[in-house]
Amino acid sequence: MAETINHLPSSMSNAINIQDLVVEFPGAHGGAVRALQGLSLSVAQGQVYGFLGPNGAGKTTTMHVLLGFIEATAGAARLFDEDVRQTIARRRIGYLPEHPDTYRFLTGRELLLMAGRLFGLSRTALNARTTELLALVGLETAADRRLATYSRGMLQRIGLAQALVNDPDLVILDEPASGFDPLGRIRIREIIVALRERGKTVFFSSHELSEVERVCDRVGILAAGRLVAEGRMAELVKAGESLEQYFIRVVS
């Protein structure tokens, strides 16, 4: 089944499909906070999609719906044509959370092994994959240390590595660049570009607009739970305007 899907041309099924999504949280005085107000969005396979918006716009909330952490109040969301409420929808996904929280009693290597086993990877495949990923994020020397001793940026790195353990077709990254040093940021950019070259889809939120400008094919800008701008990078920012200037114009 997975094989056939993989061989479909990328236009046939989107990596992400979101239709009229509404998410409400209980608010103060019995009211409700509407984090998403009818969001519709689709991301084609093979794209690098920048998901932008001011603090509290609803970026993390959207990702949480996509990953099945919360069920939407209304609307539908699909990943590779599977309803996000199905466990199977997460088989081809990699996810880096907003906060680099992890099992602090494990070592970096153990965390990757654990993550790989949850995807049902075989032991030999997993050992090779683990070594490869540790090198990719530059953590070879810290691999056998407890995660409790990792710095914030190192936790972010190991988080990225565990997001890639199953060689996902869609990578969802919530502010991947935060916590990284300048070299780390370059590394992140290289990883994203490499993923795109292999036909993978990357959906990531970010406040680093200059980074976004460099790597994204498309961007969507969210404000107060609604999409206020969407399109190809080249179409949105024309005539000498930077993404930052554009962002400020549409958001305010």
Added chain:
Amino acid sequence: MIRILTLAWLVWLEMIRRKDIYVLLILLAAFLVTLMALNLFGLGQAVSYLKEIGLLLAWVCSWILAVSVSARQLPQEERQGTIFPLLAKPVSRAEVLLGKWLGAWVVTGAATLVFYVLLALMVALRGGGFGGVVLAQAWLLHLGLLAIITALGIAFSTRLHADAASALTYVVTLAAWLVMPRVPDLVLTARGVVQTGLMVIYYALPHLELFDLRRRLVYGWSPAPGAAVLLTLVYGLLMTAVFLTLGWLAYRNKRFTRGAML
């Protein structure tokens, strides 16, 4: 299955890398040694005294461990935010629940085995001994009991903080332990709604007293009939399944958002 085992392995690994379990073990050993020292000063019936108090201590330690380990699993995942990368994998909520329960059960079951072995060693040092078969039966039934307790802890913690869930598990298990054996007498004297209520309690709450073979151990009685042990274990697993199912019903649609558990 591999996912459930992986999650259980995680619980196990965390336990053996934390200090609590060793503290409990050392405390228990210290208590037992103190008891033995007391015996040296000439208390009568030295060995059965040691057996009785030692078993009580082992039971209390294992109870505390079962409640605290099980009730803490799910809330801790949320408080530390590790539930997010976990649920982003193709792991169902049912598998999370089962993996956590299995881990908590195996950890407490193994610790209980260590408690029993420790006690048997101490008793042997005093020149006494347990019947091997009865001791094995006692541990097996203890495992059945621990399955129920850890299932309760997991079920309560699907929607509560670790503190609240463990308090509730303590109260429910203690109530079941103390009240259930008395319910039949009460039913005879009660009438109407109270009687119905008592009947409901009698069948809904687990009969923890069934799992207790301590008197056989202390007085050196012969082993319990195998069929009875087996039936009790089946009953224990059935109760465990009921509580885990209730927990799953509460857990499957839970929204995981930041701050939900604060």
